[in-house]
Amino acid sequence: MIKHTNQQSIKRAALMISDADGLIITAGAGIGVDSGLPDFRGNQGFWQAYPALANKQIDFMSMANPQSFRKNPNLAWGFYGHRLALYRETIPHVGFRILKTLGETLSGGTFVVTSNVDGQFQKAGFSEKGILEIHGSIHLCQCIEPCKEDIWSAAGLNPEVDESSCQWLGPLPACSHCQSIARPNILMFRDSEWLEGHFLEQESNWNMWRKVVKRPVVIELGAGIDIPSIRYFSERQESPLIRINPRDDVLSKVNVGVSISMGAKDALIAIAQELDLNF
Template identity: 45%
Template sequence: MTAEIDRAAEWIGGADAVLVCAGAGMGVDSGLPDYRGDEGFWRAYPPYARLGLSFAELADPGHFGADPELAWGFFGHRLDLYRNTVPHRGFGLLRGWHASTRVFTSNVDGQFQRAGWPEDHVGEVHGSIHHLQCFTGCSDRIWSADGIEVQVDPDTMRAHPPLPACPDCGGLARPNILMFDDFGWLPHRSDGPLEALTAWRRKHRDLVVVELGAGQAVPTVRRYAELASAATGKLIRINPREAEVRHGRGISLPLPSLEALSLIDSALTPAR
């Protein structure tokens, strides 16, 4: 493991740029749940275990029409959780490694921005819980959720009215997040930074990709990391359970995110 850590530090120290690709596992060391499987999800949210509802079933936009108190109970709780979570020090370590660094993430929690990353340096492929849109689609407006408070009963995980409303039509609002079987999500807020990220990535020939906490169940982040590192083979995959790199290309670190980042940072420090 020491040799792999040293090799990762050598790659990063000599890179033209560093691309961070982060999944849900990146937030676990900040105390956030990773919702790994139904059992993991139910441990994080016991009321849903009693109802037999899975993460995929709850993250369905149809609930905003059929049972808005249930839908906003789930997303309102998550909004409050993410607002009150302090990002672990690994977010700052990544930002300090290279002058040219960008982020691609499937996380909707806004933790990179809370840790000081510039908004336009973070590509959020699944959107952000900190922004809202109209559920009925009266317009293509996307607005900030700042100031929105959702009161949730902790025993039932149902939201109390009034629920977040669209400023244009007065109808129900929903998070600007790509959910399962979601044909109503408005992607234009996410599209701009993602297109800029692709243009930035293509400018760098010696790009090192650091993938963190990205599992195989929803492989969006893994696929992007593998695509971005295809030319150089310089993929550093950090994952305590699924760290294997296909065909032996890259570095596999079967560790939690913060531990791996701290070890790499210690190996980088003498070189600095």
């Protein structure tokens, strides 16, 4: 059952989409929860997903850190290898298809800006040229040093992980140039070694798209307040904003828009139904 206030917000959101010439999708980790991906909000959520790290009292910030690959590379790759396998297996929920269909109804199309590293938008059929991953991607690798500016695909990695200890089994991924340990091309905490080449290419695509589309609407999904980079990005667009979040749905006073206190999948289904969208 949709709350009365959410019903009104969904009607307003549908009108905002109808008036737009392009769709900016801004997405945080919350969009993946309906696909079964873990929520790392706070230590308890992280440790529930990774009990081996809970036993050692290792938190997310300590693991998502380039130093973890130097201190304990088997543990670091155990964590990231498990995530890589999980994201490869995960099927994006119906909300992704709704977003793609919504964008196809607008003359300017769609651009995705996400802090997620999971590649779920690409898996759902969104064009690589229409995606900006501000924190990088787990599906790409780089040298830990880094010895060169090279970024390469992780498609050749076949993670084997002992989940009981969160340990990578077998030879560790390595840089083909210097044989140092490889790491995911993800912007981590306290990270001065992240190679930005792929990100900068994506950012260039974003800048070109944004110059062409004059009246976009922003749909923000599952963007939290603990690391508010996506929320700030949404608010900077000076465009109508639809904020979808079951917990942190409050809009900034400077934004024209609407907030919907629901999960991403349910809210998108409701909007699609309001627009008589076939999905």
